Amino acid sequence: MKLRLPRLAFGRALLAIAIIFVGFAQFSIARTEDLPSPKRVLMLYGHDPNSPGAVAFTKELRASVLADSPTRAVFYNELLDLERFPIDERQPELVKDIVEKYRGYNFDAIVTDGTMALKFANERLRAHFQSVPIVYGLSFEPGFDYSALPDNVTGRHHLLPFAATFELARSLQPEAERVVIVGGTSNQDAPLLATAVKDLTPLAGGMQLDVWQDWTFASLLQNLRMLPPRTIVVLTSFSRDRTGQVINSGDLIASVTRLASAPVYGIARNWVGDGIVGGVTMDFGDDGMRTGRLLRQVLDRTSSELPLPPREVARSVQVVDWRALERWGLSEDQLPPGTEVLFRTPTVWSRYGGYILAALAMLVVQSGLIAGLLVQRARRTRAEVDLRRSQASLNTSYERIRDLGSRMLQAQENERSRIARELHDGIGQEIALLATHLDLVRTNDREEVKRLNAEIQTRAREIARNIRDLSHRLHPATLRLIGLAAALETLRLEMSHSGIAIAFTHDNVPTTLSADVTLCIFRVVQEALQNAIKYSRASEVTVHLAGSPGRLSLSVVDDGVGFDVDTKWTKGLGLISMRERLEAIGGLLEIRSNPGRGTRVEARVPLDVIQSVDETRPEVKAIRASTAGSL
Amino acid sequence: MISTTGPSEPPRVLLVDDNDEIIALARTTIAPTCVVVGTATDGPSALRAAKDLRPDVIVLDISLKNMTGFEVAANLRDSGSMAAIVFLSLYAENNFVVKARDIGAIGYVVKTRLVSDLMHAVTEAHMGREFISPLC
Numbered sequence: 217m218k219l220r221l222p223r224l225a226f227g228r229a230l231l232a233i234a235i236i237f238v239g240f241a242q243f244s245i246a247r248t249e250d251l252p253s254p255k256r257v258l259m260l261y262g263h264d265p266n267s268p269g270a271v272a273f274t275k276e277l278r279a280s281v282l283a284d285s286p287t288r289a290v291f292y293n294e295l296l297d298l299e300r301f302p303i304d305e306r307q308p309e310l311v312k313d314i315v316e317k318y319r320g321y322n323f324d325a326i327v328t329d330g331t332m333a334l335k336f337a338n339e340r341l342r343a344h345f346q347s348v349p350i351v352y353g354l355s356f357e358p359g360f361d362y363s364a365l366p367d368n369v370t371g372r373h374h375l376l377p378f379a380a381t382f383e384l385a386r387s388l389q390p391e392a393e394r395v396v397i398v399g400g401t402s403n404q405d406a407p408l409l410a411t412a413v414k415d416l417t418p419l420a421g422g423m424q425l426d427v428w429q430d431w432t433f434a435s436l437l438q439n440l441r442m443l444p445p446r447t448i449v450v451l452t453s454f455s456r457d458r459t460g461q462v463i464n465s466g467d468l469i470a471s472v473t474r475l476a477s478a479p480v481y482g483i484a485r486n487w488v489g490d491g492i493v494g495g496v497t498m499d500f501g502d503d504g505m506r507t508g509r510l511l512r513q514v515l516d517r518t519s520s521e522l523p524l525p526p527r528e529v530a531r532s533v534q535v536v537d538w539r540a541l542e543r544w545g546l547s548e549d550q551l552p553p554g555t556e557v558l559f560r561t562p563t564v565w566s567r568y569g570g571y572i573l574a575a576l577a578m579l580v581v582q583s584g585l586i587a588g589l590l591v592q593r594a595r596r597t598r599a600e601v602d603l604r605r606s607q608a609s610l611n612t613s614y615e616r617i618r619d620l621g622s623r624m625l626q627a628q629e630n631e632r633s634r635i636a637r638e639l640h641d642g643i644g645q646e647i648a649l650l651a652t653h654l655d656l657v658r659t660n661d662r663e664e665v666k667r668l669n670a671e672i673q674t675r676a677r678e679i680a681r682n683i684r685d686l687s688h689r690l691h692p693a694t695l696r697l698i699g700l701a702a703a704l705e706t707l708r709l710e711m712s713h714s715g716i717a718i719a720f721t722h723d724n725v726p727t728t729l730s731a732d733v734t735l736c737i738f739r740v741v742q743e744a745l746q747n748a749i750k751y752s753r754a755s756e757v758t759v760h761l762a763g764s765p766g767r768l769s770l771s772v773v774d775d776g777v778g779f780d781v782d783t784k785w786t787k788g789l790g791l792i793s794m795r796e797r798l799e800a801i802g803g804l805l806e807i808r809s810n811p812g813r814g815t816r817v818e819a820r821v822p823l824d825v826i827q828s829v830d831e832t833r834p835e836v837k838a839i840r841a842s843t844a845g846s847l
Numbered sequence: 848m849i850s851t852t853g854p855s856e857p858p859r860v861l862l863v864d865d866n867d868e869i870i871a872l873a874r875t876t877i878a879p880t881c882v883v884v885g886t887a888t889d890g891p892s893a894l895r896a897a898k899d900l901r902p903d904v905i906v907l908d909i910s911l912k913n914m915t916g917f918e919v920a921a922n923l924r925d926s927g928s929m930a931a932i933v934f935l936s937l938y939a940e941n942n943f944v945v946k947a948r949d950i951g952a953i954g955y956v957v958k959t960r961l962v963s964d965l966m967h968a969v970t971e972a973h974m975g976r977e978f979i980s981p982l983c
Contacts, residue, residue: 673959676959677959677960680937680958680959681939684937684938693910694938694940694942694943696915697909697910697915697916697917697938697943697946698917698942698943698946699946702942702945702946703942705942706940706942
């Protein structure tokens with residue numbers, strides 16, 4: 217058993233390998249056999265196969281046949297060159313050549329380019345390629361009866377859209393006065409031009425209609441240059457000029473439109489972009505694609521007995537070139553609905569609108585931020601200026617207070633020294649003399665005692681008077697006892713001893729002035745008189761006190777040497793104490809003085825202040841009330 | 848208001864001063880010819896005493912606490928008192944004399960001349976005659 221087992225396994229492996237090998241062989245045979253043989257397609261070119269329309273047609277047709285299809289197709293191209301060689305002249309040779317050339321080739325389809333090629337294939341080749349279906353495309357030449365074609369022919373043809381193109385031109389140029397139809401002289405050009413003329417004549421209305429046909433290319437360009445702007449140029453087909461020069465219409469467009477002094481319209485989609493305004497156009501690329509589809513359906517048929525797909529009529533496309541509209545100043549608003557606008561240069565807005573908006577938004581935000589910062593900075597600067605100003609004013613106040621403080625201390629010291637001197641030199645001296653006299657009384661005879669007694673009495677009265685004067689200067693107690701006016705009169709008498717003539721007058725001074733006001737006015741007068749005596753060298757000083765409704769006014773006027781008020785404020789305490797006293801009770805001080813022209817001191821105290829202050833003395837009233845009518 | 852004493856009778860005097868020594872000196876000075884019916888040391892008590900005692904003459908200091916002598920005199924006058932007023936003051940100033948007269952006082956004695964002038968001034972006042980101390 218142990219020996220037979222490997223032998224059995226080996227056999228099985230061989231069998232498996234054989235099966236795999238056979239399977240692969242069969243698979244590769246099957247693949248080779250599944251591939252269909254390529255379809256043979258004969259392309260008959262009636263037009264120049266290098267013209268832009270034919271190139272687009274061929275390219276799209278081939279792409280359409282080969283794309284997404286298992287069908288393989290091989291194209292054989294025959295150039296009939298029917299524009300130059302009219303078919304009737306060389307038909308037998310041409311047919312014979314083609315037949316000889318492709319003997320043994322069983323074509324699956326013949327594709328014709330253009331109506332002339334279709335006609336040639338249908339009428340001349342049919343006898344030789346009887347069962348080969350024909351698929352026609354790029355067929356736009358007029359005058360062909362498609363309905364007469366046999367069953368094994370299919371394809372698509374165009375209806376020349378001259379009328380619609382003209383309508384489009386009219387809607388864009390409603391003011392146009394002239395229409396020029398341009399065409400060439402070839403046997404392909406003539407029927408197109410004729411169709412255009414036939415189609416446009418009934419539509420032109422009152423417009424002047426010119427047909428430019430039998431011209432040289434040069435004179436055509438020359439005349440296009442001189443057209444008035446209110447002209448519509450319709451370009452039909454220009455493949456040969458008067459001299460016989462063959463021109464590809466597609467190649468012509470750019471130079472025609474560049475030189476023309478009026479808008480040019482056309483009916484080929486591939487002309488749009490070369491300078492024409494546009495038109496209702498035949499799209500040959502689209503035609504190639506759709507014809508290719510028909511061809512594929514033809515080739516894909518499983519049996520030649522099956523019917524061909526139905527024939528089609530191509531749809532025209534209304535297209536304009538945005539750049540040409542701009543060039544001629546034609547309004548896009550005049551376009552009929554459904555018009556396709558090509559080559560529109562996107563505006564800066566449409567291209568960068570988002571970026572512009574974002575940039576603008578950022579600009580606005582940044583501007584806002586900058587404005588905010590500027591405002592903040594301005595505020596800060598203002599606040600700093602205010603701060604500096606108030607600091608400066610604070611410093612000034614501080615300096616002033618310090619200065620006042622030191623002046624006040626000095627004034628206080630001066631006053632103390634004066635009082636001390638007066639007590640010591642005046643009253644002290646008197647009392648010493650009094651004591652001496654008293655001592656003498658003890659020791660002398662009777663007559664002498666009498667004399668000394670009288671002297672002692674005199675001296676004692678003198679002492680009493682001195683003390684009273686000193687006390688009075690320290691504080692005018694008489695104010696309280698006899699009132700402001702009487703106290704000022706007393707003051708006047710005292711100050712008159714200095715030798716200066718002082719006049720005091722008063723008028724309507726209220727009898728019930730408050731202690732604050734009376735003391736203030738008294739001190740102001742006292743200070744002003746002292747200044748006048750000390751500094752003014754005046755011969756006369758006039759003091760006047762007047763009461764009026766709402767106000768108490770004081771003036772002290774001298775005829776002295778005057779002084780510079782501004783500099784005096786900063787020295788001593790006199791002027792400042794006057795001002796401070798007045799301001800404390802709501803009053804005002806005004807000093808007018810000029811060197812050599814005397815001095816005028818004026819003070820004003822509002823009366824309502826006086827009255828309100830006066831009300832603070834209820835004591836007297838209370839006593840009066842308790843004694844009224846009792847005696 | 849009718850006085851209870853005639854001119855032939857010794858005058859009944861009220862002394863008003865905030866200094867006790869001055870009151871004592873004044874009492875001694877006028878004692879030979881006058882009867883001191885009462886004393887006061889401030890304005891309100893002086894007004895009460897004047898009302899209660901009805902003196903013929905009031906000797907009144909000017910510089911009193913709370914009220915001045917002028918205010919006391921004006922108050923007395925306003926309340927209808929018939930007492931003759933003699934001011935006794937330290938102030939030897941004409942202004943004071945003028946003010947005293949304005950209020951209706953009949954005598955003004957400077958304190959430094961109390962001993963020599965006061966009795967005479969009170970007697971004269973009782974008789975309805977004015978007396979003013981020399982102001983020197």
